[in-house]
Amino acid sequence: MSKFAPRILSTLPLAFALLGCSSTPSLAPMPVAGAAAQASRPKLIVFMVVDGLPMRQVLAYRDxxxxxGFKRFLDRGAWFANAHYGHGHTVTAAGHSVMLSGAYPQRSGIxxxxxxxxxSGEAVYCTSDAAYSYIDNKTEPxxxxxxxxxxxxxxxxVLRTVxxxxxxxxxxxxxxGAILPAGHKGVAYMYMGATGQFASSTYYMASHPQWVKDFNAAKPxxxxxxxxxxxxxxxxxYARSVPDGQxxxxxxGNGNKLPAVLGDKHEKPGPLFYGNILPSPFGxxxxLAFARAALEGEQLGVDEKTDILSVSLSSHDYVNHAFGPxxxxxxxxxxxxxRYLQGFFQYLDGKVGAANYMVVLTADHGFADTPEWAKSQGRDAERLNPSQMMAWVNTGLVKKFGEGRWATAFSAAGILFDQKLIAQKGLQPEAVYAETKALLLQxxxxxxxxxxxxxxxxxxxxxxxxxxxxxWDPQRAAPVQVVVKPGWLFGSRVGGSSxxxxxxxxxxxxILGWGPAWLGQGEVKTPVEVAxxxxxxxxxxxxxxxxxxxxxxxPLPLMPVAAPR
Structure with missing residues (x-):
């Protein structure tokens, strides 16, 4: 059983397992704007993340x-033109930890x-916990x-505590993308690349509720x-974009040219095919189909108890990593x-009621242009190989302090050291760190x-x-943090971006919002942060x-805009 007893459980037909796109949309009716003065809470908060979406892409294709879809926010919602992350190592887990906690990695530990x-030098994954396993799916180390x-x-x-x-x-x-927004008291479901299913883990429940079993049994x-x-x-x-096949x-995966046929190299669906769904629009x-199933199966937004549905869409990140933004x-x-968002929002309008829910959409990080392409445009852009960087640092530290493997690993955005060796040599750690900094700057x-x-x-x-x-969390992060030059990336593989x-x-x-009764309408140019x-x-x-x-x-806009742009 889910640790949330569903209010009403229904059998889910395959008909709504796959999410269609509306070709002739009817724009959502506009609730009366009252922004901060609104007393009642929404029945449902839909929190959405587009993994790896820089704001420049939202505006570049506005026409x-x-x-x-996105125009619901830009034309009739509240949106922040100058929203940034405040932390420097901008990666998926760190971003997802900030969004609904408001805490930077220095406090969250992610x-x-x-x-x-x-x-210990042992590898740690942000959401790993050997005490728990995936339900009905293999759990890798x-x-x-x-x-x-x-x-x-x-x-x-906080909401569930109250x-x-x-x-x-x-x-x-x-x-x-599911576990960190869910926090400690929510329930997370994630895509299983080996089976094409969505699964939770035994941290949340002993077995899936019936609606999840029905969804997976339909093999969408x-x-x-x-x-x-x-x-x-x-x-x-697409003249404003770089052509395929570079x-x-x-x-x-699915290759680097459109059209791309999923599974064209396979006889039938299997782990490679299921994994290749994510780096395509179909991921x-x-x-979103599973999000709809969750909303129906858990009966979210049906009463006066406000629910939160967090949906993190991962495919854009995979696409940008492979081909560049x-x-x-x-x-x-x-x-x-x-188009998928348009269909999803119109589904919410009908299911929950346009005046009963609000949506906030953000991203966990932006993206650099692919260095090879940026370099072809005359920019200073390259890749810095972490292994070569570590070798350079160790060679320099040996010359300065004597034999030994002083720098032991590149971890997150920093360098770890052999603290026992530093102590044995009678050195102050900060002296080793300062020399490392000097070497890195070369x-x-x-x-x-x-x-x-x-x-x-x-x-x-x-x-x-x-x-x-x-x-930087001093309990988990390396004592020397490295920042590459603009346009540069850490990496050893030529190709793709990060x-x-x-x-x-x-x-x-x-940071895009819709729900005029709570958020108002209009563009806000004041600098804000995802926190x-x-x-x-x-x-x-x-x-x-x-x-x-x-x-x-x-700083929410209190009045609706005069007219959409």
């Missing part, structure tokens, strides 16, 4: 959007997707199964076998996503490096130090903000 324990590593509470945790009858359900293509992932990902628009519409674009379609494949994926791709003394200090003037400090820096292309993400979402939702829910939250309430 090609459907009237009720410093990266994975890291090495500074004391370090698989994400619980929020044990998350040191802070979320808005959902009112245990409220439900918090989180869904994602990635385990970390199999419906995408042999389906083509084809461009939505004529070729001329040498730096990843050729594995988002399938996730400048690519036509990324451009077209975004347009597919826009490398062409390094913009700066920060030592433990700097990270523990209060210097607010040095560029990017404050941001890296917010990413993120993880304190630069605007990685920190500038959307501000949690205190804002807490105020709307009329509960206290999460205890470790570092954000503040967003």
């Amino acid at each position: 090609q959007l459907q009237p009720d 410093i990266s997707n994975e890291w090495r324990d500074p004391a 370090l698989a994400g199964t619980s929020p044990r590593n998350l040191k802070v509470e979320t808005v959902g945790d 009112d245990p009858a409220s439900k918090v359900i989180a869904v994602s293509g990635k385990d970390r 992932a199999d419906a995408f076998f042999g389906k083509a990902w084809a461009p939505l628009l004529p070729e001329a519409a 040498s730096w674009q990843y050729t594995g 988002d379609e399938l996730t 400048e690519s036509r494949l990324s451009h077209d994926h975004f347009l597919h996503l826009d 490398l062409p791709g390094v913009a700066d490096a920060f030592t433990e003394a700097q990270l523990r200090g209060d210097d607010r003037q040095t560029p990017y130090l404050a941001a890296m400090r917010k990413s 993120h993880g820096t304190p630069y605007a292309y990685d920190t500038h993400v959307p 501000d979402i949690a205190p804002t939702l807490a105020k709307i829910l009329q509960v206290r903000a999460p205890a470790q939250a570092q954000g503040q309430v967003l």
Whole structure:
């Protein structure tokens, strides 16, 4: 049983397992705007994350959007044009830990997707917990199964502490994209790449509720076998994007050219096919189908107890990693996503009622342009190989301090050291860190490096130090943090793109809201941070903000805009 007893359980036909797109949308009726003055709480808060979506992509394709997808936010919602992350190591787990807790990694402990324990050197995955396993699915070592590593509470945790009858359900293509927003008292469901199912873990329940069993039994992932990902628009519409088939674009999986047929190299659906669904538009379609099943199966938003449904859509991140945000494949994926959102919002209008729910959409990080493409445009852009960087550092430390493997591992965005060796040599750790910093600054791709003394200090003037400090948990993070130059990426594989820096292309993400009774309408240009979402939702829910939250309430627009642009 789910630890939430469903109010009404129904058998789920395959008919709603796959999410259709509305071609002739009817725009949602507009509730009376009252923003901060609204006394009643929404019946449902839908919190959405588009993994790896920089704000620049939202605005770059605005003229090609459907009237009720992203434009619902831009034309009739409240949106923040200058929203950023405040921490410097901008990766998926860190972003997802900030959104609904309001706490930066320095407090949450989620410093990266994975890291090495500074004391033991053992690998740690952000949501791994060997005490729990996936339900009805194989659990690999370090698989994400619980929020044990998350040191802070979320808005959902506060809500369920005050009112245990409220439900918090989180869904994602990635385990970390579901577990971290779900917090400690919600329930997380994640996509299983080996089976095409969605599953929870034994942290949350002993067995799946019937609606999950019904969804998985219908095998909705199999419906995408042999389906083509084809461009939505004529070729001329993609002139602003880099064409398919570039040498730096990843050729594995579904290939790097459209149309791409899923499963064309396989006889029948299997683990490779199921894994390849995520780096295509169909990964988002399938996730939204499961979100609909969760809403129906758990009967979210049907009474006066406010529920939270968190939906993290992972596919855009996979697409951008493989092909770069400048690519036509990324451009077209975004347009597919826009249509899926339109269908999902119109479903919510009918199921929950347009005046009864609100939506907040953000991203966990932005994206750098692919270095090879950026370099072809005359920019300084390269890849910094962490192994080569570590070898350079150790060679220099040996010259300075004598034989030994001084730097032991590259962890998250930093360098770990052999503390026993440092002690045996009678050295002060900070002296080794300072020498490491000096060595790093000799490398062409390094913009700066920060030592433990700097990270523990209060210097607010040095560029990017404050941001890296917010990413630094002294119990888990390395004592020397490294920042690459703008346009550069950590990595050894040529091809594809990534993120993880304190630069605007990685920190500038959307914060888009719809629900005029609670959020108002209009563009807000005031600088805000993603950490501000949690205190804002807490105020709307009329509960206290999460205890470790570092954000503040967003400056919501109080009046509707005169007319959509």
